[in-house]
Amino acid sequence: MEEKTRADSMQQSRYPEGFRIMRGKQEYVTYIEHSSLRIWYSETPWSFESHCHSAVEIIVPVVGEVIYELPARTYRVQADEVLIVPPNCMHYLTMAEGSARYLLLFEPDSVFGMRDMQLIDDLLRAPVYLTAQPTLQKTVRELLLQCVNCYERREFLWNSLCYSYLMQMYVRLGQNYVAQSPMVEPDSHQIDPEIVDSARQYIDQNYKKAISLEDVSAFTGFSKYYFSRVFKRQTGVSFSEYLRQKRVSMAESLLIHSRRSIQDIAIDSGFGSVASFNRAFREARSCTPSKYREIYSDLH
Numbered sequence: 001m002e003e004k005t006r007a008d009s010m011q012q013s014r015y016p017e018g019f020r021i022m023r024g025k026q027e028y029v030t031y032i033e034h035s036s037l038r039i040w041y042s043e044t045p046w047s048f049e050s051h052c053h054s055a056v057e058i059i060v061p062v063v064g065e066v067i068y069e070l071p072a073r074t075y076r077v078q079a080d081e082v083l084i085v086p087p088n089c090m091h092y093l094t095m096a097e098g099s100a101r102y103l104l105l106f107e108p109d110s111v112f113g114m115r116d117m118q119l120i121d122d123l124l125r126a127p128v129y130l131t132a133q134p135t136l137q138k139t140v141r142e143l144l145l146q147c148v149n150c151y152e153r154r155e156f157l158w159n160s161l162c163y164s165y166l167m168q169m170y171v172r173l174g175q176n177y178v179a180q181s182p183m184v185e186p187d188s189h190q191i192d193p194e195i196v197d198s199a200r201q202y203i204d205q206n207y208k209k210a211i212s213l214e215d216v217s218a219f220t221g222f223s224k225y226y227f228s229r230v231f232k233r234q235t236g237v238s239f240s241e242y243l244r245q246k247r248v249s250m251a252e253s254l255l256i257h258s259r260r261s262i263q264d265i266a267i268d269s270g271f272g273s274v275a276s277f278n279r280a281f282r283e284a285r286s287c288t289p290s291k292y293r294e295i296y297s298d299l300h
Contacts, residue, residue: 021295025090026286027053028295029105035159036107039151047094054285055105057085060144064099068092075129082140084128102148109249111167115197120174121236128173136176143169195220196234199227200242207246208270213239247271248284255293262289 021028031038038055043063050069059066061079068075068083069092077083085091087108095101111117112124130137147165150158199220203211216239217227232238237245251269254260260268266277266289281289 022051023287023291025049025051027051028287029053029055029107031107036110037151037159037162038105039148040103041100041148042095042103043100045095045097045099048092050090050092052088052090053105054087054107056087056108057091058104058106058144059083059085059093060102060104060141060148062100062102064096066093066095066099066101070127073127075127077129078131080137080141082128082130082137082144084130086125086127089127102144104144104147106163106166110163111170114167117170117174118235120170120177123174123177124170125236133176136172139172140169143172193234196231199231200235203239203243203246207243207250208268210270210272211243243270244280244284248281251277251281251289252285252292255289256296265289 021030029038059068059077060082061077063079065079066077066083068077068085070085071090075083108124117124130140143165147162150161150165155161199216202216202219206215213224213228217224220227222230228239231242235242247270251265251271254265254268258265262277263274266274269277271277271280278288281287281292285292287295
């Protein structure tokens with residue numbers, strides 16, 4: 001018992017310093033209390049094995065270069081460039097001697113969840129490499145360094161202020177993205193975005209119930225086939241995936257902030273059984289609900 005207590009104490013003492021929790025190739029990023037952002041500066045040569053995490057990762061080299069290996073491409077990110085790696089993207093990175101960099105990790109929900117961010121979903125879900133675009137690179141790097149400065153000062157509500165800089169960064173990237181790749185005009189039969197928004201609100205309010213695609217499409221007044229196609233076009237995910245994400249997100253909060261049983265949380269999150277809850281949660285977070293609670297509950 002004494003040995004377990006000592007081990008727990010050691011683990012918790014490392015959290016404020018950004019201890020990396022690994023389960024296979026899945027990393028669970030730890031954050032400072034009341035925040036969902038981490039920033040590290042390093043001048044030490046190092047390499048991280050291939051891994052992924054739910055956080056967005058941004059590399060801002062200051063001197064030299066940082067090498068990132070992603071499934072489709074290897075990036076050699078230089079001192080005046082920026083690389084943004086989207087959530088759940090497998091990557092390997094290394095930094096040679098004589099180099100220095102800032103590394104930012106943040107949970108994207110509050111940024112990606114903004115309604116108009118759906119318009120640049122392709123940009124949010126793919127790596128963004130800023131090179132050979134001096135004006136845009138300079139703007140983005142300045143915003144990121146302002147974020148770093150805010151993080152280091154730790155003034156009241158610093159986490160929200162840091163996110164304001166990240167939001168500005170995505171606005172600039174999105175405006176540039178649309179300017180370079182004009183959006184296709186919607187066809188005359190496309191469902192009004194407000195109707196899709198009302199469908200999302202319906203799901204958000206009724207996720208605890210056994211709602212179906214038929215229920216939601218009937219609520220909007222369209223056939224399930226047509227509604228399903230347009231819902232995915234406008235939100236970037238299918239109806240079933242949106243519903244699953246909503247339920248898993250609510251379950252996460254209950255796992256961390258309550259001591260209720262797994263069975264109670266499964267039912268209250270809209271899952272029909274503990275088995276379906278475990279399966280959906282493992283697919284979404286690469287661990288069981290019990291393991292998730294074990295990892296994160298000590299951080300709150």
